Amino acid sequence: MGQVRIHNFTVSLDGYATGEGQSLESPFGHAGMRLMSWAMGTHTFQGMFGELGDNNELDDSFARRWNDGIGAEIMGRNKFGPQRGPWADETWQGWWGDNPPFHTPTFVLTHHVRPSMVMQGGTSFHFLDASPVEALALAREAAGDRDIRIGGGPSTVRAFLAADLVDFMHVVVAPIVLGRGVRLWDGLESLEERFTIVPTSSSSGVTHYTCARR
Template identity: 50%
Template sequence: MSRVRVHNLFISLDGYSAGTYVTEAEPIGKARVLFGDFDDRVIEDVHRVDEPITADRIFTSTWGQGIGAEIKGRRKFGPQTGPWGDDDWRGWWGDAPPFRTPVVVLTHHERAPLAFDNGTVFHFVNAEPAEALAFARDLADGGDIRLGGGPSTVRQFLQADLVDFLHLATVPVVLGEGESIWPGCSGLEERFDVETLVSASGRTHRLFNRR
């Protein structure tokens, strides 16, 4: 069984997971504060960070287990909008994007795939969620599909009932504005079993498993 999984979606008390705009310097806009001391290491296995192995780290370290492909929105690849320009933008990550699998980037502006030596290959696809998922599954070699955000992409897949697992980490900060997964998702709890744990940092981890 290949599942569709969302990991490490950090969310403010008022429900926002990314800023209303992103720039090259601020990949998730003002929502950067949600990550706190995680910095850019929210996806790392526990042994890759020279810090205590806390519950927060254990929860976030499952990000890569058994993933065969990722699907994400265009903003999670770069800050540009509209037709692709002539710049040499190759994503937020430099020469070694951490994915090491095919990554389907949802965009109205398709372009040729972009491949890296470490196994990461970005595919730029103009598709609705179900169609994008079928495309990703073809690339995933039987592995699970990770839905990599941002919030609006997760929201669209939730509305289409295409998500099997969702890990939310609520952080006790108030952002005031931004992008949220919740609009149009009322009654979500009727489709999922929800388990809630609180870590010593004050983060609340919620695990949604589709029934």
């Protein structure tokens, strides 16, 4: 059976995975691109979003593992878009254009379901009003024996960790203090008893934590 994995999930020193005030112009709210600036220094992310520049080899070594062997993604609605509540219309197709970087079935958790969308490059979006366990069962069906990625945001990651459904998590701590937003670690007291946690610092200023289920 495939593993449940989280990759490149970045938090500030004070544990925020996104800032306050998400909008169309600012997917991470007041955090802007500060959380993910390390990622834009890797060929992995440059390849998704633009031309290749300088590559931080250590950061890239961690970053590039994100899609290996993945057969489906589960994400929260706030990763999919800045809208809240019922959909005013159904034209929004996510932040990623016609050919999103996922290239697998992608399940969006939302209380406001809408019809599935088939994008270019193998990505399809499916909208589910479901618990983590239910969503995971559907994602497993789509993924076959490949792994499932929990794509974020923080509330979704936290829900899967709280339900003890995660096998591997790569968390990146960026050397910034965001002060406000949505935290990753809340409600996860003693998480270290369930995971072997290993830190690796990078010259970019971030620290990579791998958390492997014991």
